[in-house]
Amino acid sequence: MHPVKPIIAFAQLNVPSELQSSFAGFKEPTPIQACTWPPALEGRDVVGIAETGSGKTLAFGIPALSRLIESNFKSSSKSGKSTISILVLAPTRELAIQTHDTLAALGKPFGIASVAVFGGVPKDPQVKMLKNASMAKDGMTTRIIVGTPGRILDLMQEGVCDLSGVDYLVLDEADRMLDKGFENDIRNIISSTKPAAERQTMMFSATWPEAVRRLASTFQTNPVRVTVGSDDLTANSRVEQSVVVFDDARSKDQRLLALLQKLSHKKTTTKGASDSLILIFALYKKEASRVEQMLKYNGYSVGALHGDMSQPARLETLENFKNGTTGLMVATDVAARGLDIPNVGAVINYTFPLTVEDYVHRIGRTGRGGKTGKSITFFTGDNHERSLAGEFARVLREGGFEYEGLKKFPMTIKKKEHSAYGAFFRDDIPAPKGPTKIVF
Known part of the structure; x- marks a missing residue:
């Protein structure tokens, strides 16, 4: 061949x-x-x-x-x-x-x-x-x-x-x-x-x-x-990753507002000034709506994207974000995979996703097309987050980024489960002979 x-x-x-x-x-x-x-x-x-x-x-x-x-x-x-x-x-x-x-x-x-x-x-x-x-x-x-x-x-x-x-x-x-x-x-x-x-x-x-x-x-x-x-699954190497560990999740809003100021994001965005687009991820639809309203109350031009919205409303939000009419967008994981929004300068994970795979795809919304990007993740260790700390730390470590704040959580890596078959899913069954392989 x-x-x-x-x-x-x-x-x-x-x-x-x-x-x-x-x-x-x-x-x-x-x-x-x-x-x-x-x-x-x-x-x-x-x-x-x-x-x-x-x-x-x-x-x-x-x-x-x-x-x-x-x-x-x-x-x-x-x-x-x-x-x-x-x-x-x-x-x-x-x-x-x-x-x-x-x-x-x-x-x-x-x-x-x-x-x-x-x-x-x-x-x-x-x-x-x-x-x-x-x-x-x-x-x-x-x-x-x-x-x-x-x-x-x-x-x-x-x-x-x-x-x-x-x-x-x-x-x-x-x-x-x-x-x-x-x-x-x-x-x-x-x-x-x-x-x-x-x-x-x-x-x-x-x-x-x-x-x-x-x-x-x-x-x-x-x-x-x-x-x-x-x-x-590996994170985009052009995305600078950082994590903020919270002892009190109630302080997230103030930290988010301070972070947006630090990122020099203007509250009123000129249409077309899309180099400063910031995508904020929340885990739940109600949470996304609340964060959106909080940012609007504080003077930000912001849109939301989640499953409770009609398809026309979702498309309008995406278009306004892409062209810079709204410089901020709060989204659930419905927006995490595949969407190509070229000029997202930063991704903020307000709440950690349900899986580390979703984390990698979330931050992949920035650093696209050869550009560099930045991701900041809020981590509380509550509920599901604690069990994902070890795997999250591995992604940061492999990228050469700091993860000291995560070390207070268990660093074990949970066995991967299939969404349909759970922990009984076998991922070691040999597949038929593989195809010709090219590694670039």
Whole structure:
């Protein structure tokens, strides 16, 4: 098998010039893009293991559009059924929308349209778009579906989502989808696409545990595995991490206000001044709302993002945060995975998450696209936090950061439990023979 030669300059990429325009503003490919593009453009299956903010969307998006364009996508299907040929599965509606927006922008010059399919909103508009998928409209032909597994399976069962023509499949944040219990849905969806021998399958994950390996082995053919960094969950090396340990959790609000002043955050933010964006994470929806109101009372322009909000309200909050209309956003973990907000300067963990994995993904919202970032974590040792102190200290230690304040808590590392199978989950069952591996 010939070795894979990374693409280290955009000029080396043999794709249509309209796709090249998507790189405007970027100096060079990211490591995951550099190593994924060569085998992907050859039609190989790929497993990509990389930290958050590494440019995975373009890593699979460019080969997807290139393949579609080369196949003369405007020719109608012989069966007259749905013309969907690219399917992207994502664990959350926010990530699905974000990926849809990117692929829609890539496809627009070629008349290729995308449909986003996710829960939390009425089905009817999505059903209407899918029923019209086989028809060209305004010069655009819908060939891409991006969505969450639950809603896609729901629409498949209603007979309005035909995936029989899908020959390019992407699983994004595969570890998260498995952890959320989507495995059966994923398998059912994949079985409705073209057979593995006729389909190119791209799979991306932040980690590479046995559960993910076994899933990959059942629907990929001799994949190339690209690992950027480590197979294990590690924090983004460009994020400076610090921890503040509290004896009295009631003093968190005052410490947060003092911290925002120290970070030189202006209470009134000029629209577009987005380099100073600060993302504050709370554990519960009510807590997020309370912190949001407290910050508003103290004169800050702030938005909130949590599960009790309607989808339009969530999208409005995200847009206002991205463009700098509101310089602060308080969010629950619904925003921790996958969201690409390029100019977040700092992440503040007002409350520690339920798992250290979620901590790593939270702080991955800053330090994206090669930039540096900062994370500050409030830690009280209450309730669930005490049992996570050892594992949290390990992440800080591996990054070379101070964790002295955590040493008063037990430094044992709890055995990892599966969300569905608990402590009885075996993570040591050998997977079938692994794919070709590239470590960048």
